[in-house]
Amino acid sequence: MSAVADLMIGQLHSAVQAAQRSGELLGVIAFATSGALLAVRKNLDIFGMAVLACSTALGGGVIRDLLVGRTPPAAFTDLTYLTAALLVTLVIFFRHPSARLTRGPLEIADAIGLGLFCVTGTVVAYTHGVGAPSAALLGMVTAIGGGVIRDLLGGQVPSVLRPDQDLYAVPALFGAATTAVLLHFGVYQAWTGFLAASLAIAFRLLARRFQWRAPQARYPTG
Amino acid sequence: MSAVADLMIGQLHSAVQAAQRSGELLGVIAFATSGALLAVRKNLDIFGMAVLACSTALGGGVIRDLLVGRTPPAAFTDLTYLTAALLVTLVIFFRHPSARLTRGPLEIADAIGLGLFCVTGTVVAYTHGVGAPSAALLGMVTAIGGGVIRDLLGGQVPSVLRPDQDLYAVPALFGAATTAVLLHFGVYQAWTGFLAASLAIAFRLLARRFQWRAPQARYPTG
Amino acid sequence: MSAVADLMIGQLHSAVQAAQRSGELLGVIAFATSGALLAVRKNLDIFGMAVLACSTALGGGVIRDLLVGRTPPAAFTDLTYLTAALLVTLVIFFRHPSARLTRGPLEIADAIGLGLFCVTGTVVAYTHGVGAPSAALLGMVTAIGGGVIRDLLGGQVPSVLRPDQDLYAVPALFGAATTAVLLHFGVYQAWTGFLAASLAIAFRLLARRFQWRAPQARYPTG
Numbered sequence: 001m002s003a004v005a006d007l008m009i010g011q012l013h014s015a016v017q018a019a020q021r022s023g024e025l026l027g028v029i030a031f032a033t034s035g036a037l038l039a040v041r042k043n044l045d046i047f048g049m050a051v052l053a054c055s056t057a058l059g060g061g062v063i064r065d066l067l068v069g070r071t072p073p074a075a076f077t078d079l080t081y082l083t084a085a086l087l088v089t090l091v092i093f094f095r096h097p098s099a100r101l102t103r104g105p106l107e108i109a110d111a112i113g114l115g116l117f118c119v120t121g122t123v124v125a126y127t128h129g130v131g132a133p134s135a136a137l138l139g140m141v142t143a144i145g146g147g148v149i150r151d152l153l154g155g156q157v158p159s160v161l162r163p164d165q166d167l168y169a170v171p172a173l174f175g176a177a178t179t180a181v182l183l184h185f186g187v188y189q190a191w192t193g194f195l196a197a198s199l200a201i202a203f204r205l206l207a208r209r210f211q212w213r214a215p216q217a218r219y220p221t222g
Numbered sequence: 223m224s225a226v227a228d229l230m231i232g233q234l235h236s237a238v239q240a241a242q243r244s245g246e247l248l249g250v251i252a253f254a255t256s257g258a259l260l261a262v263r264k265n266l267d268i269f270g271m272a273v274l275a276c277s278t279a280l281g282g283g284v285i286r287d288l289l290v291g292r293t294p295p296a297a298f299t300d301l302t303y304l305t306a307a308l309l310v311t312l313v314i315f316f317r318h319p320s321a322r323l324t325r326g327p328l329e330i331a332d333a334i335g336l337g338l339f340c341v342t343g344t345v346v347a348y349t350h351g352v353g354a355p356s357a358a359l360l361g362m363v364t365a366i367g368g369g370v371i372r373d374l375l376g377g378q379v380p381s382v383l384r385p386d387q388d389l390y391a392v393p394a395l396f397g398a399a400t401t402a403v404l405l406h407f408g409v410y411q412a413w414t415g416f417l418a419a420s421l422a423i424a425f426r427l428l429a430r431r432f433q434w435r436a437p438q439a440r441y442p443t444g
Numbered sequence: 445m446s447a448v449a450d451l452m453i454g455q456l457h458s459a460v461q462a463a464q465r466s467g468e469l470l471g472v473i474a475f476a477t478s479g480a481l482l483a484v485r486k487n488l489d490i491f492g493m494a495v496l497a498c499s500t501a502l503g504g505g506v507i508r509d510l511l512v513g514r515t516p517p518a519a520f521t522d523l524t525y526l527t528a529a530l531l532v533t534l535v536i537f538f539r540h541p542s543a544r545l546t547r548g549p550l551e552i553a554d555a556i557g558l559g560l561f562c563v564t565g566t567v568v569a570y571t572h573g574v575g576a577p578s579a580a581l582l583g584m585v586t587a588i589g590g591g592v593i594r595d596l597l598g599g600q601v602p603s604v605l606r607p608d609q610d611l612y613a614v615p616a617l618f619g620a621a622t623t624a625v626l627l628h629f630g631v632y633q634a635w636t637g638f639l640a641a642s643l644a645i646a647f648r649l650l651a652r653r654f655q656w657r658a659p660q661a662r663y664p665t666g
Contacts, residue, residue: 039605045658047613048605051588062511067284069293071513072569076578093661125294134298144273148375153592155601157377161261161270169269214267217315289506291515347516356520366495370597379599383483383492391491436489439537 020120023197024061025084027116031146032057032085033109036092037102038154050089055153057085057113060146064121064138068128107208110147110159114168115201118143118175119193123183132180139176144169167207167214175200242342245419246283247306249338253368254279254307255331258314259324260376272311277375279307279335282368286343286360290350329430332369332381336390337423340365340397341415345405354402361398366391389429389436397422464564467641468505469528471560475590476501476529477553480536481546482598494533499597501529501557504590508565508582512572551652554591554603558612559645562587562619563637567627576624583620588613611651611658619644 035056039049058075065073075081097105121142125135144160151158160168178196182188206212257278261271280297287295297303319327343364347357366382373380382390400418404410428434479500483493502519509517519525541549565586569579588604595602604612622640626632650656 040661042605043607043660044605045607045660047611047658048607048609049661051604051613066288066510067294067298069291069513072511072574072578072582076511076574076581079577079581082581093659096661130294130298133301134294137298137301137304138294152374152596153602153605158375160273161264161266161375163265163267163270165270167269169273214269216265216267217262217271217318288510289516289520291513352516352520355523356516359520359523359526360516374596380597382495383486383488383597385487385489385492387489387492389491391495436491438487438489439484439493439540 020123020193023116023120023193025081027113027120028057028061028081028084029088030109030116031060031113031150032088033092034106034113034147035085035150036089037096037106037109038150038156040092040096041100041102041106042154046089046093049093050086052150052153053089053092054082054085056146056150057088058082058146059149060117060121060142060144061124063145064124064142067138067141068125068130070124070128108205111171111201111204111208113146114143114172114204115175115197115199117146118172118200119179119197122176122179123188123193126180126183132184135183136173136176136180139179140169140172143172143176163216165213167212168204170214171200171203171207174203242345242415245338245342245415247303249335249342250279250283250303250306251310252331252338253282253335253372254310255314256328256335256369257307257372258311259318259328259331260372262314262318263322263324263328264376268311268315271315272308274372274375275311275314276304276307278368278372279310280304280368281371282339282343282364282366283346285367286346286364289360289363290347290352292346292350330427333393333423333426333430335368336365336394336426337397337419337421339368340394340422341401341419344398344401345410345415348402348405354406357405358395358398358402361401362391362394365394365398385438387435389434390426392436393422393425393429396425464567464637467560467564467637469525471557471564472501472505472525472528473532474553474560475504475557475594476532477536478550478557478591479529479594480533481540481550481553482594482600484536484540485544485546485550486598490533490537493537494530496594496597497533497536498526498529500590500594501532502526502590503593504561504565504586504588505568507589508568508586511582511585512569512574514568514572552649555615555645555648555652557590558587558616558648559619559641559643561590562616562644563623563641566620566623567632567637570624570627576628579627580617580620580624583623584613584616587616587620607660609657611656612648614658615644615647615651618647 032053035053036049039052044052058081062073062075118139122135122139125138130138148158148160159165175196178199179193182192182196254275257275258271261274266274280303284295284297340361344357344361347360348354352360370380370382381387397418400421401415404414404418476497479497480493483496488496502525506517506519562583566579566583569582570576574582592602592604603609619640622643623637626636626640
C-alpha cells in the first residue's frame with residue numbers, strides 16, 4: 001500500500017506539483033470567498049468573517065487529512081492556504097455587494113470550491129494509498145465538508161441537505177468519481193484534472209440555473 | 223500495550239468476527255434508518271436522505287476510528303457499511319410512513335443503533351489497546367456520535383441534550399460499561415456482547431416508554 | 445522534527461509538569477463550568493449537563509490532539525480531566541444562579557478557559573514538533589474549539605461569530621502568539637505561561653467590559 005502510494009506520488013509528481021497546489025489554492029480562495037460572503041450576510045465583524053472564511057476554506061482539507069492520517073493537516077503546516085483565506089477576507093471586507101445581494105456570488109464561489117476540492121481531495125486520498133472508490137468518497141467529503149462547516153457555524157441548514165436546493169452532492173461525487181477513474185487508469189494529469197473540476201463546476205452551476213432537483217420522499221406508501 | 227492489543231485481538235477473534243461485524247452492520251442499518259426517517263420528516267430529497275443516512279450510520283464509527291488512530295476509518299476502506307446505508311435509504315425512500323408519523327420508528331431505530339454501537343465501539347477501542355474505562359467512554363461516544371451528527375445536520379437539538387427527552391446517554395454508557403467489564407474479565411463473547419447490546423436497547427426503550435427522566439437543575443440555590 | 449520535539453519536551457519538562465497540567469486542569473474546570481451553566485440556561489437535565497460540560501471542557505483538547513496526531517487524545521487516556529468536568533457538573537447542578545442570571549458567570553468562566561487553553565494548546569502543539577506560527581494557530585483552535593462545540597450543541601451561534609459579541613478570537617490569538625514567541629525564544633516557563641494566559645483572560649474580559657468590537661462589513665462598496 002505504501003509502495004503503491006510512493007509510486008503514485010512519483011508518477012503524479014508533475015501533475016500534483018503543477019495542478020494540485022494551484023487547484024487547492026483556487027479552491028481555498030473560492031471557499032474563503034463563499035465563507036466571507038456568508039459572514040457579510042450575517043453581519044459578522046471582520047474577525048468573525050476571518051474565522052468563517054478560514055473554516056470554510058480549510059475545513060474540508062483538514063477533515064480529509066485527518067481521515068487519511070496526515071497530521072498535522074497541510075492547512076496548519078503550509079500557511080499559504082491560511083494567508084490566502086485571510087487576504088480574501090480583507091478583500092471581501094472592503095469590496096462586497098450589499099448583504100441581500102450576496103447569495104448569487106456566494107453560490108458561484110461555492111460551486112467553484114466544490115468542483116476544485118472534489119478533484120484535489122480525491123488525488124490526496126489516492127496518493128495516500130486509499131483505493132479508488134474510497135478515494136472518490138473522501139474527495140466528495142473534502143468538497144462538501146468545508147461548506148457544511150460554514151453552514152453549521154453560520155447557523156443555516158447545510159446546502160447539501162437543504163430541501164429547496166438543487167443538486168449539490170451529486171456534482172461533487174461526479175467530479176470525484178471521474179478523478180478516481182482517471183487516477184485508476186493512470187491518465188490523471190494537470191489538464192484532465194482541471195477538466196474534471198470544470199465538469200463538476202459546470203454540473204453544479206447548471207443544476208442551479210435549471211433547478212435540477214432530485215425527487216423527495218413526500219408521499220407515504222406504508 | 224500493542225502486545226496486549228494483539229493478544230486481545232487473538233482472543234476475541236471468533237467473537238469479533240462473528241458478532242462484531244454483524245453487530246456493526248445491524249447498527250449501521252438501524253442508524254441509517256433513523257437518519258433517512260429524519261430526512262423524510264424534513265422533506266429532503268433522495269440525495270439529502272443518502273447524506274443524512276450515511277452521516278448518521280457511519281459518523282459515530284468514523285469519530286471512534288479517528289480517536290483511536292485507525293486511519294483511514296473502516297467506513298472508508300470497507301464499503302459494505304456505506305452500501306448498507308445507501309440500500310436503507312432506497313428502501314425508506316420507497317416505503318416510509320407519512321412525515322408526521324416518522325417519530326416513533328425513528329426513535330426505535332435510533333435505540334437499536336445506540337445499543338449496538340455502544341458495544342461494538344467499546345470492543346474496537348479495547349482491541350486497539352485502550353484501557354477498559356477509556357474504552358467504555360469511547361464506546362459511548364461512538365454510540366452517541368452518529369445521532370449527534372444527524373441532529374446537528376438536520377437542524378435539531380441533539381437527542382442526548384434535549385430537555386424534554388428521556389434517558390439517552392445513560393443506556394449507552396450502561397451498555398459500554400457492561401461491555402468493558404466483560405472484556406476486562408475475558409468473558410466477552412458473541413452472545414454476551416449481544417446480551418449487553420440488548421440490555422442497552424431495552425433500557426433506552428423502557429426509558430422512552432415510561433419517560434424515565436433525570437432531574438433538571440431548575441431551582442437556583444445561589 | 446522528532447528530535448526537536450524531544451529536546452523541547454526535555455527543556456520544557458519542569459514548566460510543562462508544573463504549569464501545563466495545572467493550566468489544563470484549570471481550563472477544563474472553567475470550560476466545564478461554562479458548559480454546565482449553558483445547560484442550566486437551556487433547562488437540560490443532569491446528564492445533558494454532563495455531556496455539555498464534558499464536550500466544552502474536553503472538546504478543544506481533543507480537536508488539538510487529533511490535529512497533532514496524538515491518539516487516543518489525552519482526554520480519553522487520562523481520566524483526571526473527565527472526572528474534573530463531572531465534578532464541576534455536580535457542583536453547578538446543586539449550586540447555580542437562576543437561569544436568567546447565568547450569562548455573566550458563563551462568560552467569565554469562558555474567558556478563563558479561553559486564556560488558559562490558548563497557552564496550553566500552543567505548548568502541546570509546539571512540543572509535538574509543530575513550528576511556532578502553526579503552534580499558535582493550533583493553540584487558538586484549541587481555545588476556541590471547546591466553546592464552538594458547546595454553542596453548536598446548545599443550539600446557539602458560536603460566541604466567536606456572534607455579531608453582537610465583543611472581541612473573542614483576538615484575545616485567544618494574542619495569548620497563543622505570545623506563548624509561541626516565548627517558546628521560540630526559549631523563555632517559556634511556568635510563570636511566563638501563566639502571565640500569557642492572564643493577559644489573554646484580561647484582554648477578553650476588558651473587551652467584554654468596554655465592548656471592544658471589530659468593524660463590520662456593513663456598507664457595500666460594489
